[in-house]
Amino acid sequence: MKIHEYQAKEIFRRFGVPTPRGEMVTKAADARGVAERLGTKVVVVKAQIHAGGRGKGGGVKLARSVDEAQQLASKILGMTLVTPQTGPAGRLVRRLLIEEGLDIKRELYLSILVDRAVEAPVIMASSAGGMEIEEVAKKDPSAILRETVRPATGLQPYQVRKLAFGLGLGADGAKVLGPFLQSLYRAFNETDSSLAEINPLVLTGDGKLIALDGKMNFDDNALYRHPDLAELRDLDEEDALEVEASKFKLNYIKLDGAIGCMVNGAGLAMATMDIIKLSGGSPANFLDVGGGANAEQIKNAFKILTSDPEVRGVFINIFGGILRCDVLATGVVAACRELQLKLPVIVRMEGTNVDQGRQILRDSKLNFTIAEGMKDGAEKSVRLAAQGGAR
Amino acid sequence: MSVLVNESTHVVVQGLTGREGGFHAEQMIAYGTKVVAGVTPGKGGTLHLDVPVFDTVADAVRVAHANAAAIFVPPPYAADAILEGIDAGLPLVVCITEGIPTLDMVRVAAALRASKTTLIGPNCPGIISPGKCKIGIMPGQIHRPGHVGVVSRSGTLTYEAVDQLTRLGIGQSTCIGIGGDPIIGTTHLDAVRLFNEDPDTHAIIMIGEIGGNAEQLAAEYVGKHVKKPVVGFIAGQTAPPGRRMGHAGAIISGGSGTAEEKYEAMAKAGIHCVQSPADIGQTVAAVLGKAATR
Numbered sequence: 307m308k309i310h311e312y313q314a315k316e317i318f319r320r321f322g323v324p325t326p327r328g329e330m331v332t333k334a335a336d337a338r339g340v341a342e343r344l345g346t347k348v349v350v351v352k353a354q355i356h357a358g359g360r361g362k363g364g365g366v367k368l369a370r371s372v373d374e375a376q377q378l379a380s381k382i383l384g385m386t387l388v389t390p391q392t393g394p395a396g397r398l399v400r401r402l403l404i405e406e407g408l409d410i411k412r413e414l415y416l417s418i419l420v421d422r423a424v425e426a427p428v429i430m431a432s433s434a435g436g437m438e439i440e441e442v443a444k445k446d447p448s449a450i451l452r453e454t455v456r457p458a459t460g461l462q463p464y465q466v467r468k469l470a471f472g473l474g475l476g477a478d479g480a481k482v483l484g485p486f487l488q489s490l491y492r493a494f495n496e497t498d499s500s501l502a503e504i505n506p507l508v509l510t511g512d513g514k515l516i517a518l519d520g521k522m523n524f525d526d527n528a529l530y531r532h533p534d535l536a537e538l539r540d541l542d543e544e545d546a547l548e549v550e551a552s553k554f555k556l557n558y559i560k561l562d563g564a565i566g567c568m569v570n571g572a573g574l575a576m577a578t579m580d581i582i583k584l585s586g587g588s589p590a591n592f593l594d595v596g597g598g599a600n601a602e603q604i605k606n607a608f609k610i611l612t613s614d615p616e617v618r619g620v621f622i623n624i625f626g627g628i629l630r631c632d633v634l635a636t637g638v639v640a641a642c643r644e645l646q647l648k649l650p651v652i653v654r655m656e657g658t659n660v661d662q663g664r665q666i667l668r669d670s671k672l673n674f675t676i677a678e679g680m681k682d683g684a685e686k687s688v689r690l691a692a693q694g695g696a697r
Numbered sequence: 698m699s700v701l702v703n704e705s706t707h708v709v710v711q712g713l714t715g716r717e718g719g720f721h722a723e724q725m726i727a728y729g730t731k732v733v734a735g736v737t738p739g740k741g742g743t744l745h746l747d748v749p750v751f752d753t754v755a756d757a758v759r760v761a762h763a764n765a766a767a768i769f770v771p772p773p774y775a776a777d778a779i780l781e782g783i784d785a786g787l788p789l790v791v792c793i794t795e796g797i798p799t800l801d802m803v804r805v806a807a808a809l810r811a812s813k814t815t816l817i818g819p820n821c822p823g824i825i826s827p828g829k830c831k832i833g834i835m836p837g838q839i840h841r842p843g844h845v846g847v848v849s850r851s852g853t854l855t856y857e858a859v860d861q862l863t864r865l866g867i868g869q870s871t872c873i874g875i876g877g878d879p880i881i882g883t884t885h886l887d888a889v890r891l892f893n894e895d896p897d898t899h900a901i902i903m904i905g906e907i908g909g910n911a912e913q914l915a916a917e918y919v920g921k922h923v924k925k926p927v928v929g930f931i932a933g934q935t936a937p938p939g940r941r942m943g944h945a946g947a948i949i950s951g952g953s954g955t956a957e958e959k960y961e962a963m964a965k966a967g968i969h970c971v972q973s974p975a976d977i978g979q980t981v982a983a984v985l986g987k988a989a990t991r
Contacts, residue, residue: 573851
């Protein structure tokens, strides 16, 4: 789960990670009051969306007076911000973070994430603050410092020293970096984060380390033990169909093709997208209905994927294991009836109770196209979607 | 022969009296798996599905001589269940549970390194040596005893591949679903190594997906050490970057973990790369045919 920068910084402060002073606003008029309270010569107006590269898109501006802060706030609020990470459609700005300006001496990069290769959290740091870490990794991988934090020992002082001297902060810097990193690691660990990233981390003129930016992603699997963090979810930042799907515990990701897919199992769902592409078509979505889906969930899944206006045909690819083909067929028939669906529906079923499943489809007298195997199903879907997909 | 599980595997089911555990234990028993014990704290001394239930895994090992565990407990308790299996000295623990927090698995991984236990999963369909033993949730009837080893991160995609093999009359030595999480026990590399060392496995299917570099590491090993034919498929050639495709581990992050780079590594290692998931069985038949006439 992603959260906004201002939320990440609130969590940082709770664990003792220093951040600039600032407040979140949703109205331009409030920006003025915040700028006055901050009282610094320069304040920073930052668009809050769940995507990086905001500065490049014009979503981060400096204001040199309270008037300018308000002007900039009214300009940025409500704009559609396009950054390298939002895609061409961009993202509507609904919230701003107004922060004090700082006397910046150096900009660094710092993050903690779970590295699957070493099966533990890893601290990554680099002197190239403000640059995307992926770019640094491509240009000069040796510029990235890495320290693995083992659960049994935690973050050790020698690791802090390696990072501090590696970043050129010297002995004085190591004294400041130690408590900073311990706090950040605690924030990461105790919130079950999958990523805590500060880019840039700044060294100020008076030798302080401050998280100028802040990003945290949480492990969805661990949210059950952090109900307070789960509340930070901002549904405005997510695709409406994906939000709807998550209510029914369906794994749905919207893509831009014309063939809606319904599959059980993530691997088979990806493979189904692939074979549609190989057959000359393009998938409209990823949808994994999971192993234990019931007829009601199948019905909801079907509603969601057909409410995408781009969809011209539906390919159902199910290998029945725990999910029985008769249960699937019952759900699909119910959904088609209720929605009075005109789109071509191509069904490929295999596995548990496949004969009963096919019988249910036939008995429904609805216009299903039965496929033999994945390849046949994908090819029929591409053909029928191209022909008949008028709605 | 087969790897990891066979006729002498005696299984304890952790979570036997739960809905999932009970259902799948019944299926496992019907398949012929020797389920010798269940564990549900507080229900020790009772019987469930005619199987004796114990309070702890240690008891199940001591009294019922279990040598493998199948875990069906809910995610908040699953890491603890794995650690209990490791503590009881079990050589094999298979964790089916989906949704275990990653940082819980960081602690489990550390304990595993210091143990003799092999973990399969979590978030996996389990392991089956057709005709001998099934620990997991895969439909037993689609399998057939034979000589192809299958390793995969996915459940239903593995069934798909196995079904293609069986329809072509090609049986399997062992099929291992290693799971779709970022931190797992047995990796592609571990499984490929086991199949390479098993004289009864004549060919290997490696099914991967986007995210991480486990397939590349296995491919490197294949290039250096494996003489048996290996067939490879990677799911997610059309997956967009930065999105988790259902499995917690299936994500292209920072431009790495793409299907393209995995295929490249596999091709370099001499693995027979399959682009379409519908062609996995055919490709195995073709390479086995060539191997037979060589």
